[in-house]
Amino acid sequence: MAVLPYKRVLVKLSGEALMGGEAFGIDRATVRRIAEDVIEAVKLGVEVAVVVGGGNIFRGSQIAGMGLSRPAADSMGMLATAMNVIALEAQLASLGQSARAMSGVAMPSVVETYTRQQAMEHLAKDRVVLLAGGTGNPFFTTDTGGALRAAELECNVLMKGTQVDGIYSADPKKDPAATRYDHITHDEVIRKDLKIMDTAAFALAREARLPIIVFSIQQPGSLAAVLRGEGRCTLVTP
Ligand SMILES: Nc1ncnc2c1ncn2[C@@H]1O[C@H](COP(=O)(O)OP(=O)(O)OP(=O)(O)O)[C@@H](O)[C@H]1O
């Protein structure tokens, strides 16, 4: 079994993935399955940090304007990511995996406030680090938060676990004729304006020379499969 040569990875977990078959919120069975996937990755000998999205609860851009300023709406979105992280931390703990939830938005009575140094210490102790709040600032997304934390935590790769199994020539949910890339560069993704992640996330990853893997977190075992070099995905390199 040839595990890819990654010592430390950052998984960007889609909030929407936590809904399972529901239309909103957190599906317990799905959280358990994703926690098992994370544990399978840890057992390959890889240190894992996870930035969790909030799209299953609130996205700031969708609720801004409904009597809310964009920063207020984004605060609700960031709080949504904290709910997801708390659910995942509890599930990992119940499966016997040591994990620490941290947030870029300070809420110390709920989860530890993120500092790079503390997160590095947790990772060195083989704890899964679960990161809420994205960048901690409005007008960003957790994709950009994922690229930022991956760069500062010296991760070897940013792995975006989402609803689709890679980057396509167009959104495959809207265009059935879209074709999937096995490999593409950061420059090409930005130039072709492929909307799998926001441009800020790709630009930050390009600057940090951080590879990105996009894969489907919907398939049980897909995270470990990709780490073993077997899973279906798109690799983005400089
Ligand atoms: N070129 C493309 N290739 C692949 N997927 C694309 C592309 N353009 C748009 N998408 C869409 O992007 C979606 C993934 O991004 P999206 O931002 O919606 O969710 P997320 O970042 O995974 O997490 P969250 O649910 O927390 O917001 C896919 O489900 C897909 O439909």
Ligand SMILES: O=c1ccn([C@@H]2O[C@H](COP(=O)(O)O)[C@@H](O)[C@H]2O)c(=O)[nH]1
């Ligand atoms: O750095 C960040 C990250 C996220 N937000 C807000 O949270 C929601 C949920 O995150 P997704 O990436 O969409 O899953 C996002 O829509 C923003 O409203 C933020 O403000 N800053």
